[in-house]
Amino acid sequence: MDITTRNTQAPPPAPRPSAAGRKRTSHSATRPGDRIFLGLSRGAGILLLVIMAAIAVFLAYRASLAISKDHGNFLTTFEWNTNLNPPVFGIAVLAFGTVVSSVVAMVIAVPIAVAIALFLTHYAPRRVSGPIGYVIDLLAAVPSIVYGLWGALVLVPNLNGLFSWLNDYLGWTGIFSWDGGAPRSMLTVGILLAIMILPIITNVSREVFRQVPRMHEEAALALGATRWEVVRMAVLPFGRSGVVSASMLGLGRALGETMAVATVLSPDFLIHGSLLNPGGGTFAQNIASKFSEATEYGRDALIASGLVLFVITLLVNGAARMIIARRKEYSGANA
C-alpha cells in the first residue's frame, strides 16, 4: 500500500535519468507493446480519478440547480416540499437523523464487535474460532435489503418489550420516552445498523488483534498477568488505531445505508428529542422513499442532499484511511 513496500516488491527501478539519455531511461517503454500496455493500465487509473471528479462535479451541478430555487434555507429548513411553488426544502432533519442513527449504531456495535474479535482471537478454543470467523465473513456479505426485510418483519414486532421497559425506567431522561407508537424509530434503525456493521468491524479488528506480536503477550503472561490483563496491556494498546479505523469503516457504511433504513423507519420531517418515538429521516432513506414520486426538480433536490452525504462519507473515510496509513499493516479495504 505504501511506497516502501512497493519499492521492495516492484521490479528494480530503471537507471537514474541523465540529461543526455532521458529517452533511453526506461528501455522497456520504448517497445510498442509496452507503450500500449502502460497506456492502458495508466488510462484505467486515470479513469478512476476522472470518475471520482465527475461524481463531485455532476452532483454539485445538479445540486446547485436545485438549491438556487430553494425558498427555504437548505441547511436549516424542517421541510421537504419540492412540489410547492416556490419549493421549500432543507436537510436539517436528515442530517440530524443520519448522525443520530449512526451514533446509536456505533455505540452498540463497536464494544460488541471488539469483544467478538477478542473472543475469536484470545478466548474461543481454536476449533470454534475458525468456523465462527468464517460465518462472520459470510454474514458481512448478506445484502442490506435482506437485513431491511428482517428488520421490518422480525425485529420491529419484537421491540415493543424493550421500548416499554426503556420508557418505564429511563423515560425521565427524555431520550427514552415513548408515546406507544410502532417501534419504527431512530433507536430501531440504530440497532439494525449495528447488527449490519458488526461483521465488518469484527473482521477488521480480528485481523488487527491477530497481528499483536506474540512476544508482547508472552512477556505479559511471564510477568504473571491474567488473560484480561494481557488483553488490556498488550492487545488493546497495539490494536487501538486498527479498531478506530475499523469503526470508521463501519461508520461509513452506517451513514450511507439506504434500504435497511427505508424499510424500518416510519419517517417524518421533525426532529424528535426521543429515540423511541417514530419519525425523523436520514439522507439515504429520504432519497429512496421520495424518489419515485419526485419530479425532475425534486430529483435535483434529492441529488443536493446526496451531495451532502457524499461529502460526509468522504470525510469519514478519508480520516479512517489516514489512521490506517499511519499503521500501514492494517489494510481493511478488502474486508
Place this chain on the structure above:
Amino acid sequence: MSTAAVAHKRPSTLRGARLPSWSPWAIAAGSIAAAIGIGAAAGLHSRVQWGVIAAILFVLATYGIAARVEGRRQAKDRVATSLVWVAFLLAVVPLVSLIWVTVQRGVKVLDVYFLTHSMGVVADSQPGGGIYHAILGSLEQVGLATLIGAPIGVLTAIYLVEYGRGRLAKAVTFFVDVMTGIPSIVAGLFILSLMLMLDMQPFGFAGSLALAILMMPVVVRSTEEMLKLVPNELREASLALGVPKWRTILKVVLPTSIGGITTGIMLAIARIAGETAPVLLLVFGNQFINANPFEGAQASLPLYIYQQYSNSAGANAAYDRAWAASLTLIAFVMILNLVARGIARWKAPR
C-alpha cells in the same frame, strides 16, 4: 506416597487458590435458577428480562465469589471473560435469527414455478407469480457491470503494482481507498444526474454503470494485494531473458496470481449483486420480463424484495415472495463466496 498426595492438595504459594473448573457452570445454573425465581415472583412476563436478570446475577456472582477466593485481579479476569462471552452470544442471536427466518419463511413459496415465472399478471397482494424477470434483470445488470468494472479494476491494480510510482499512483491509491466507501446511493445519484442531463428514462445498463463504479475499487484492492504476492524473482527471471515487460505481466505475473484475482472479482460480484439503492434509482423495477438491458425499466432481485415489501400493504403473499427472493439472493451470494474462497484455497500461490 500418602505424604505426596497431601502435599499436592495443599494450596501452593506459587499458584494462589483457584476456583474449580466447574464453578462457572455452577454459578450460571445458580443465577438462571435465581433469575427464574425473581422473574416469576415479580410477575415479569418477558423471557428476555429473565435472561437479562440471569446475566447480571451471573456477572455479579462470578465477581464476588472469585474476588473472595482468588483475589481481585482474577475476579476481573473472570468478569472480562464472561462479558466477552455475553457479547458474543448477544451478537449471535440476531444473526442466527436472520438466517433462520429467511430460510424458514423463504422455502414456503420457493419452487420451480417461482423461479421460472414473472409477476406479469399477478397483483402484488395476490399469491402466485415469481422472480424470473428479477433474476434475469439481476444477471444482466451484474454481468454488464462486471464486464466494465473488472477489467478497469485489474488494469488499475496492474498500473499501481507494476508501473506506479510518483504522484499519479499515490493519488490513485488514495482515491481508490476513498471510493471504497462511497455509499451505493451516491453512485446511483451520479448516474442519475447524467441521465437527467441527457433526458433518458430508466434502463438496465444505467444500473450496471453505477454497480461498476461500486465494483472497481473492491477489485483494485484485492487484485493489488494478489499482485504484490507474486515473487519479484519471477519478474526478474523473465525480464532477464529479454521478455518485454508487458509480456512478463501477461504471461508470468497474471497467471501466477489468477486464482486470487478471480476470488477478488467474485467477492466484488457478490457485493454488488445485493445492491438495491442504485437499481431503485436507475432501473426502476418492472413486473414484466424485459430481457433488453439497454431499453426500458427492468427488474432486479434486491429491488424485487424491496418492492414486494413496500408496495404490498402488508399482504402475506407478497411477504412470502419477498422472503423467497431473499433466500434466493442469499444463496446466490453465499455460493459465490464459497466458490471464491474455494478458488483462493485451490489456486493459492505456493
